[in-house]
Amino acid sequence: MSNNFPKNTPLSSSVSEKLASLFSEMQADEINWLREHLNALAQKAADKASELLILYGTESGNAESLAEQTLEKANKLGFKAKISNMAEISLATLKKADNLLVIVSTWGEGDPPETAADFYEAFMADSAPKLDSINYSVLALGDTSYEHFCKIGKDFDARLESLGGNRLFERKDCDVDFDDDFAEWSDGALKAFSSVLTLDSNNSSVSKTTKTAVKYSRKNPCQSELSERINLNGTGSAKETMHLEFDLSGTGLTYEAGDSLAVQPKNSDELVSTLLETTQFDPSTSVSIKDETYSLGEALKSVLDITTLSVPFLTRYNAIANNQALAGLLDDEDKSNIQNYINGRDLIDVLIDYPAKELTAQSLVDLLRKLPPRLYSIASSQKANPDSVHLTVAVVRYETHGREREGVCSTFLANRLDLDTTADVFVTPNKNFKLPENTDAPIIMVGPGTGIAPFRAFMQERKALGAKGKNWLFFGDQHFITDFLYQAEWQAYQKEGLLNKIDLAFSRDQKEKVYVQDKMLANASELYAWLESGAYFYVCGDASRMAHDVDKALHQIVQEQAGLSEEAAAEYIKKMKSEKRYLRDVY
Numbered sequence: 001m002s003n004n005f006p007k008n009t010p011l012s013s014s015v016s017e018k019l020a021s022l023f024s025e026m027q028a029d030e031i032n033w034l035r036e037h038l039n040a041l042a043q044k045a046a047d048k049a050s051e052l053l054i055l056y057g058t059e060s061g062n063a064e065s066l067a068e069q070t071l072e073k074a075n076k077l078g079f080k081a082k083i084s085n086m087a088e089i090s091l092a093t094l095k096k097a098d099n100l101l102v103i104v105s106t107w108g109e110g111d112p113p114e115t116a117a118d119f120y121e122a123f124m125a126d127s128a129p130k131l132d133s134i135n136y137s138v139l140a141l142g143d144t145s146y147e148h149f150c151k152i153g154k155d156f157d158a159r160l161e162s163l164g165g166n167r168l169f170e171r172k173d174c175d176v177d178f179d180d181d182f183a184e185w186s187d188g189a190l191k192a193f194s195s196v197l198t199l200d201s202n203n204s205s206v207s208k209t210t211k212t213a214v215k216y217s218r219k220n221p222c223q224s225e226l227s228e229r230i231n232l233n234g235t236g237s238a239k240e241t242m243h244l245e246f247d248l249s250g251t252g253l254t255y256e257a258g259d260s261l262a263v264q265p266k267n268s269d270e271l272v273s274t275l276l277e278t279t280q281f282d283p284s285t286s287v288s289i290k291d292e293t294y295s296l297g298e299a300l301k302s303v304l305d306i307t308t309l310s311v312p313f314l315t316r317y318n319a320i321a322n323n324q325a326l327a328g329l330l331d332d333e334d335k336s337n338i339q340n341y342i343n344g345r346d347l348i349d350v351l352i353d354y355p356a357k358e359l360t361a362q363s364l365v366d367l368l369r370k371l372p373p374r375l376y377s378i379a380s381s382q383k384a385n386p387d388s389v390h391l392t393v394a395v396v397r398y399e400t401h402g403r404e405r406e407g408v409c410s411t412f413l414a415n416r417l418d419l420d421t422t423a424d425v426f427v428t429p430n431k432n433f434k435l436p437e438n439t440d441a442p443i444i445m446v447g448p449g450t451g452i453a454p455f456r457a458f459m460q461e462r463k464a465l466g467a468k469g470k471n472w473l474f475f476g477d478q479h480f481i482t483d484f485l486y487q488a489e490w491q492a493y494q495k496e497g498l499l500n501k502i503d504l505a506f507s508r509d510q511k512e513k514v515y516v517q518d519k520m521l522a523n524a525s526e527l528y529a530w531l532e533s534g535a536y537f538y539v540c541g542d543a544s545r546m547a548h549d550v551d552k553a554l555h556q557i558v559q560e561q562a563g564l565s566e567e568a569a570a571e572y573i574k575k576m577k578s579e580k581r582y583l584r585d586v587y
C-alpha cells in the first residue's frame, strides 16, 4: 500500500461535485454511518501502516529468542509489533507488511535453518513478489569461524533490496557472542522505524511474547551438578563417548524430548599455561572485558575463546602483528590458502607463526570473542527422569601440526568437570524435532554415533506415555563389541515389545564399510510400507556426510519402491517435510 498520498490534497472539482450530489440525497443518520465507517477504514489503514513485523528464521533458538526480545522492546516503545517464524509465514502474508525486521541465522555450510529453507527458497525465486513499499532491516546470526559467515542474513538483505525494499537501518552481522551487537542493532533499528511509524504511547509496556517466559537462558544459565559420567565405549575402542547426567533437583529447569542442552565450558589449564608461556604475559595482570575486570589467567580460562581461528580474527590480529607473510595469506585471492592455515590450528599457533611484538595482555583480550556454549541433543525424557537431564557426548581429541589437540567442551565434560560440581547449562528448545502428537503414529529413527541421543529420549518418552505407535531404530558405529551405545537398553526395549525393529551397521566389523543407509536400502520395501502407513522419519548425528547420504538413500527407496521418477520421489519427500514427518537434528 502507498503511504505517499499527500496530506490535505484538495479534491478535484468533479469528485467534489459527485460527493455533493451523493450527500444531498443522504439522510443525516446515513451520513453519520458513512463518517464512522470511513473513520474505521482510515484507522485500519493507519494501524496496518504502523505495524512492525519481526520475522525470524532459526535452528537452535537464538534468532527466536532475539526476535522475542525485539518484540518486547518494540511494544515497550509503543510500536504495534508482531512476530512470525519463517517456518509458518507465506510470501503472500509478507507482501502485506510495510515494516519488517528480519532476524535469521546461517547453518550447514552457508545454508538457511532447516525450518526456514522453504521460505528462503521461495523468497530467492524469480517468482517472489515486488516489495517496493517495504521498510526493512536485517540482523544476521552466524559464526566467524565458518567460511560463509552470516550468508543467509546477507542474502535476505540483498534480496529485500532487489525486490524494491527500503533499507531503513544497516544490516548487522553477529558472531556467536551476539549480545552487544544485538543491543546496538535493535536500538538503532527501532529508532529508525520510530521515525516512519506512529507510536502509540498508550500501548507501551505491553509485552506479548508468543510463549511463556523461559526461566534459564544464555544470560541466566542454570547451575546444575554433574551427577553421573560413564564411558559408553568398551576397552579397546577408538572412541570415547560419555553418558552424562546433570542433577536438576530444585532448579525448576524443564525440557522436552527432542530439545538440546547448551553447556558453557571452560578452557583447560594446560592450554592456558601454554598460551601464557608463549606470550610471556603474567596471569595476574588485570584485564577488562566489557566493563568487567578479570585476571588474565581467569579471562583466558573461563571467558574467552582461545581456540577458534577465523579470517576476521586474523585480520584484526595482523593490524597489531603487521606480519607480511600473514598479510599475504589474508590478501591471497585463493581463499583456500587462509582456510588451510586455519584448519587444525589455534591461537597459540598464530602467536608462534606470526609473533606480534606490540601485543599486550589487554590488546590480546580485546581481539578475542567470548567462549561460546556448545549444544548437545538431550538423551533423556523428563517424564521418565523428572530430576535429571542426560547427554551422550563424543570426546574430541586429535593431533595436528605436531600438537595434541582437544575439543574444549567435550573434554571439559569428560575430564575437567568433577562429579558433584556445577556447570552452567540452559535448554535450547527444538520445536522441529518432536515426537508425533498422535502417539499411535509409527516412527523410524536413524541415529549413528552420538546421533542416538534423542532417540533414547524418544523411547523413554513413548514408554512413559504408553504410546502404541511402532518404533524402528537404525544405529551404527565402528564395532559391535565396543561401540554399541546403550546396548542393554535397546535389547530390553525389544524384549518388552516397545522397540519393534532395530537395524545395526557396525562399519568396521568387516572389510567393506557398512553404514545405516545400507541397512535402510536392505529394508527398502518395509521402510516404504512404514512411510505409506504414516511413519515419521527422524535423522540425528553428523551433518557433513551421514545426513546427506541418508537423505540420498531415502530418495532412492521412495523412487524404487513407489516406481516414481526422480522428481516425483523428491516431491513425495518434500511433502513429508511439509507435513513435518521428515525431521532432522544434524550438526
Ligand SMILES: Cc1cc2nc3c(=O)[nH]c(=O)nc-3n(C[C@H](O)[C@H](O)[C@H](O)COP(=O)(O)OP(=O)(O)OC[C@H]3O[C@@H](n4cnc5c(N)ncnc54)[C@H](O)[C@@H]3O)c2cc1C
Pocket: 060, 260, 307, 343, 344, 374, 375, 376, 377, 378, 392, 393, 394, 395, 396, 397, 398, 399, 400, 406, 407, 408, 409, 410, 411, 450, 451, 453, 585, 586, 587
Ligand atoms: C544441535 C546440536 C546438537 C548436538 N548434539 C551433540 C550430541 O548429542 N553429542 C555430541 O557429542 N555432540 C553434539 N553436538 C556437537 C557439539 O555441540 C560440539 O560441537 C562437539 O562436542 C565439539 O565441541 P568441543 O568444544 O569439544 O570441540 P571444539 O573445541 O569446538 O572443537 C571442534 C573443532 O575442532 C576441529 N577438529 C575436530 N576434529 C578435528 C580433526 N580430526 N582434525 C582437525 N580439526 C579437528 C574442528 O574445527 C571442529 O569444529 C551437537 C551440536 C549441535 C549444533
Ligand SMILES: NC(=O)c1ccc[n+]([C@@H]2O[C@H](COP(=O)([O-])OP(=O)(O)OC[C@H]3O[C@@H](n4cnc5c(N)ncnc54)[C@H](OP(=O)(O)O)[C@@H]3O)[C@@H](O)[C@H]2O)c1
Pocket: 239, 241, 394, 395, 396, 397, 448, 449, 450, 451, 476, 477, 478, 505, 506, 507, 508, 513, 515, 516, 517, 541, 542, 543, 544, 545, 546, 547, 549, 550, 587
Ligand atoms: N560437525 C561436527 O562437528 C561433528 C558432527 C558429528 C560428529 N563429529 C565428531 O565425530 C566424532 C564421533 O562422532 P560420533 O560418535 O557421533 O560418530 P560418527 O563419527 O558420526 O560415526 C558413527 C558411525 O557413522 C559412520 N559413518 C561415517 N560416515 C558415514 C556416512 N557417510 N554415512 C553413514 N554413516 C557414516 C561411522 O563409520 P566410520 O567411522 O567407520 O567411517 C561410524 O560407524 C566426534 O569426535 C564428534 O565430535 C563432529
Ligand SMILES: Cc1cc2nc3c(=O)[nH]c(=O)nc-3n(C[C@H](O)[C@H](O)[C@H](O)COP(=O)(O)O)c2cc1C
Pocket: 057, 058, 059, 060, 061, 062, 063, 064, 104, 105, 106, 107, 108, 109, 110, 111, 113, 141, 142, 143, 144, 146, 147, 148, 149, 150, 151, 176, 543, 586, 587
Ligand atoms: C552445524 C553448524 C553449522 C553452522 N554453519 C554456519 C555457517 O555456515 N555460517 C555462519 O555464519 N554460521 C554458522 N553456524 C553458526 C550459527 O549460525 C550460530 O550458532 C547462530 O547463533 C545460530 O542461531 P539459531 O539458534 O537462531 O539457529 C553454524 C552452527 C552450527 C552448529
